[in-house]
Amino acid sequence: MIAEELLLEFGAEVITYAKEDYLFEEGKKAHYYFQVKSGEVKMNNINAQGKEFIQSIFSCPRSFGEPPLFSDIPYPANAIAVTKAEVYRLKKEVFLELLLNYPQVHLSVTRGMAKRLYYKAIMASEISSEDPEHRILTLLDYLKEDVHQLTEPFSFKVNLTRQQIADLSGLRVETVIRATKSLEKKEELKIKNRKLYR
Amino acid sequence: MIAEELLLEFGAEVITYAKEDYLFEEGKKAHYYFQVKSGEVKMNNINAQGKEFIQSIFSCPRSFGEPPLFSDIPYPANAIAVTKAEVYRLKKEVFLELLLNYPQVHLSVTRGMAKRLYYKAIMASEISSEDPEHRILTLLDYLKEDVHQLTEPFSFKVNLTRQQIADLSGLRVETVIRATKSLEKKEELKIKNRKLYR
DNA sequence: TTAAATTTATGACTTAGGTCATAAATCATG
DNA sequence: CATGATTTATGACCTAAGTCATAAATTTAA
Numbered sequence: 001m002i003a004e005e006l007l008l009e010f011g012a013e014v015i016t017y018a019k020e021d022y023l024f025e026e027g028k029k030a031h032y033y034f035q036v037k038s039g040e041v042k043m044n045n046i047n048a049q050g051k052e053f054i055q056s057i058f059s060c061p062r063s064f065g066e067p068p069l070f071s072d073i074p075y076p077a078n079a080i081a082v083t084k085a086e087v088y089r090l091k092k093e094v095f096l097e098l099l100l101n102y103p104q105v106h107l108s109v110t111r112g113m114a115k116r117l118y119y120k121a122i123m124a125s126e127i128s129s130e131d132p133e134h135r136i137l138t139l140l141d142y143l144k145e146d147v148h149q150l151t152e153p154f155s156f157k158v159n160l161t162r163q164q165i166a167d168l169s170g171l172r173v174e175t176v177i178r179a180t181k182s183l184e185k186k187e188e189l190k191i192k193n194r195k196l197y198r
Numbered sequence: 199m200i201a202e203e204l205l206l207e208f209g210a211e212v213i214t215y216a217k218e219d220y221l222f223e224e225g226k227k228a229h230y231y232f233q234v235k236s237g238e239v240k241m242n243n244i245n246a247q248g249k250e251f252i253q254s255i256f257s258c259p260r261s262f263g264e265p266p267l268f269s270d271i272p273y274p275a276n277a278i279a280v281t282k283a284e285v286y287r288l289k290k291e292v293f294l295e296l297l298l299n300y301p302q303v304h305l306s307v308t309r310g311m312a313k314r315l316y317y318k319a320i321m322a323s324e325i326s327s328e329d330p331e332h333r334i335l336t337l338l339d340y341l342k343e344d345v346h347q348l349t350e351p352f353s354f355k356v357n358l359t360r361q362q363i364a365d366l367s368g369l370r371v372e373t374v375i376r377a378t379k380s381l382e383k384k385e386e387l388k389i390k391n392r393k394l395y396r
Numbered sequence: 397t398t399a400a401a402t403t404t405a406t407g408a409c410t411t412a413g414g415t416c417a418t419a420a421a422t423c424a425t426g
Numbered sequence: 427c428a429t430g431a432t433t434t435a436t437g438a439c440c441t442a443a444g445t446c447a448t449a450a451a452t453t454t455a456a
Contacts, residue, residue: 114265
């Protein structure tokens with residue numbers, strides 16, 4: 001995350017996207033630094049059979065899509081607005097210039113990438129090795145503790161649909177529905193009018 | 199990767215690990231920057247049922263385990279020597295000091311993390327959505343093109359065991375054996391005395 | 397140079413989670 | 427506020443990949 005004032009000072013634009021709009025596409029080169037101002041943006045892949053995998057969902061003030069700005073790699077996934085969203089957009093060259101002038105900002109960008117690498121490492125291992133209930137709990141605990149910094153039992157209200165949980169954890173929606181019901185019985189989750197609490 | 203001279207100038211030690219030695223453990227705090235001088239190091243997770251997932255295998259001159267140096271997160275996986283290995287080790291505080299003094303080095307470390315994030319994004323999507331043959335080809339193509347910079351067909355000799363391919367792609371060794379044989383029939387791979395070529 | 401360990405190989409079988417069909421409940425929108 | 431779209435729900439069934447057993451080929455180390 002980069003402070004709004006600094007972004008604007010360096011000439012960042014604010015762009016408004018409608019729900020379902022693409023911000024960039026898998027395989028394309030990166031030209032901008034992006035940071036959410038309002039709304040939600042997801043990065044995803046769609047395979048040949050139409051199955052979706054959500055890499056991550058970003059809301060204010062998270063940035064995304066930086067890796068290809070640093071290295072000669074294309075975007076590994078699409079970025080799509082989950083809701084109507086406003087996004088700061090800064091030209092690649094200006095962004096890199098900014099990092100050189102503000103080492104502390106560079107460090108905080110690096111910190112952000114470090115956290116995402118941590119999340120990806122955890123989820124890759126989960127998806128590869130764990131059963132549905134374990135995967136879902138790991139995902140929700142990550143969101144609860146690392147993103148929302150909550151500790152109290154059932155203090156985290158999950159604002160994801162069962163389908164989104166499925167697409168984040170490599171499962172099918174029916175499996176998530178069955179697994180969350182089973183987790184409720186085991187008192188690992190609460191379900192209050194269809195919303196999950198962890 | 200940081201130049202050897204610079205590492206030594208900042209007081210890096212060279213540590214020799216025997217095959218199977220642990221360099222650090224999942225869940226622990228990070229105190230050092232690591233960079234391979236010789237041999238191979240893997241980062242992995244072992245689940246409750248004993249199944250292994252290999253996050254990555256590193257050889258000279260790759261660094262690994264940086265993310266927890268930047269952010270207050272623990273190691274998401276173990277680091278274990280795959281072969282006898284020599285590793286540069288630099289204290290966390292000195293490493294961060296080095297980055298502040300050498301912005302270009304900081305940028306190259308960021309670049310390295312960006313590439314790993316790219317790899318993880320690709321493999322997470324593969325493991326979540328693709329069948330065994332697709333996963334294996336994507337893994338091998340990544341290693342061939344992005345790590346070894348090879349382009350000629352079958353110019354990449356894979357020096358991984360079937361078991362390592364399985365643990366990198368979330369499959370079982372029998373599945374990898376059957377899938378690679380099938381890929382050989384389809385002329386996507388060559389197998390010359392048990393070695394894979396892509 | 398031999399014995400032990402590892403790696404590759406193959407067949408039979410089992411099963412977890414996916415697939416498909418259908419529907420109720422809830423939400424969003426004109 | 428009515429209607430169409432989305433989300434949650436449930437049962438039946440199916441299949442890809444995992445599991446298990448066994449063995450041959452190769453590599454390692456003693």
